[in-house]
Amino acid sequence: MRATERTSSEGASLHSEVARLGGTMRSLLCFVVLCAATALSQGEKTKTEEVEELLNASDQLDFGGASDLVLFLGSTGVGKSTLSKFITHNPSLQSVKIGSSFVFTDNGTISTITSKSMTLLPNIYKDPETKQLIVDCPGFSDTREEKYEIAASFFVKKVLEYGKKLKIILVENHFSLTEGADRFGFKRLLKHVSELIPNVERLRGSLALIATKVINQGIPDDEEKADILSFMSNFANDLRNDLTVQKQNETLFKTTEGILKALETLYGDGSGNNVALFRKPNRAGDPWQSSILLKCYQDIRALIFHTTPWIDNQNQ
Ligand SMILES: *[C@@H]1O[C@H](CO)[C@@H](O)[C@H](O)[C@H]1NC(C)=O
Ligand SMILES: *[C@@H]1O[C@H](CO)[C@@H](O)[C@H](O)[C@H]1NC(C)=O
Ligand SMILES: *[C@@H]1O[C@H](CO)[C@@H](O)[C@H](O)[C@H]1NC(C)=O
Numbered sequence: 001m002r003a004t005e006r007t008s009s010e011g012a013s014l015h016s017e018v019a020r021l022g023g024t025m026r027s028l029l030c031f032v033v034l035c036a037a038t039a040l041s042q043g044e045k046t047k048t049e050e051v052e053e054l055l056n057a058s059d060q061l062d063f064g065g066a067s068d069l070v071l072f073l074g075s076t077g078v079g080k081s082t083l084s085k086f087i088t089h090n091p092s093l094q095s096v097k098i099g100s101s102f103v104f105t106d107n108g109t110i111s112t113i114t115s116k117s118m119t120l121l122p123n124i125y126k127d128p129e130t131k132q133l134i135v136d137c138p139g140f141s142d143t144r145e146e147k148y149e150i151a152a153s154f155f156v157k158k159v160l161e162y163g164k165k166l167k168i169i170l171v172e173n174h175f176s177l178t179e180g181a182d183r184f185g186f187k188r189l190l191k192h193v194s195e196l197i198p199n200v201e202r203l204r205g206s207l208a209l210i211a212t213k214v215i216n217q218g219i220p221d222d223e224e225k226a227d228i229l230s231f232m233s234n235f236a237n238d239l240r241n242d243l244t245v246q247k248q249n250e251t252l253f254k255t256t257e258g259i260l261k262a263l264e265t266l267y268g269d270g271s272g273n274n275v276a277l278f279r280k281p282n283r284a285g286d287p288w289q290s291s292i293l294l295k296c297y298q299d300i301r302a303l304i305f306h307t308t309p310w311i312d313n314q315n316q
Helices: 002-007 012-042 047-059 080-087 146-162 184-196 221-245 250-267 291-307
Strands: 068-074 093-098 101-106 123-126 133-136 165-173 207-214 275-279
Touching: 047 146, 068 080, 068 146, 068 184, 080 093, 080 101, 080 123, 080 133, 080 207, 080 291, 146 184, 165 184, 165 291, 184 250, 207 221, 207 250, 207 291, 221 250, 221 275, 275 291
Parallel strands: 068 133, 068 165, 165 207, 207 275
Antiparallel strands: 093 101, 123 133
């Protein structure tokens, strides 16, 4: 046990501890899923019992005593787990050439939207340098059954309640932050943020954004960031217009209002100081050997560990 802990690259003992507990919860969840599949035919589990088991699993959420948490929130498939490994310098992350482009691999496997990224439980990484805990929260999705969506949101909510001090970092595909792209995914993320974080406006100045999978086409960081801010500004204007025609439908109005508040909070003063870029790999091998990715590594770390202030989560 100790020996394997030592060889684990990022986590040290805390990570193993959490992984162990995570393992317990994971088996419990698998159990729930299995039971759900057989419930009708064998009558083994009722819906109430399924929910109760999920609730029980969340009681076991354990961060090894740490209560200051850096949270990554985003949809499934945006690359939160690759990002977590990248910024904690986990050597299992490498890049390979596929066709004419380069992609990240994790321990030799190309990351896709697999069952792993569909996990309902948070993954925890300890930054070896700052010792801060990064909680890769379960991703939001619209392709799973509703009960799994509810469970994922529930676990995010638990993490939000548990942390005494928080840093909240939104993670989104760069493509979804560009003009002309489908806004649905980003809108869903903002909707979740507004629902999960009461009075989201209080995060103004401390809500950060990391754009992932940024294509290397020679556009400097500042221009890429300015484009993202301009996209957010236009999106906010469109939402304001939507609100004027949604007054007669209270439900719709409240939802749009929440999304707009989350977006305005993220936009902040429009300086882009709370935005960082995680670019695609541009060469094969060790990602940190690439000067482009090394800059991303430094910028993202500066954003997470230095620029973004802690939010006191005690009195809300
Ligand atoms: C949930 O936890 C309670 C209290 O520990 C226990 O009595 C109950 O049996 C558990 N329920 C399930 C479905 O595991
Ligand atoms: C990495 O892959 C090897 C071989 O496929 C496997 O034995 C090992 O357990 C994997 N390590 C991790 C951390 O997943
Ligand atoms: C309000 O909007 C929601 C969401 O689009 C819709 O489901 C609902 O039917 C609308 N209610 C009314 C009264 O039009």
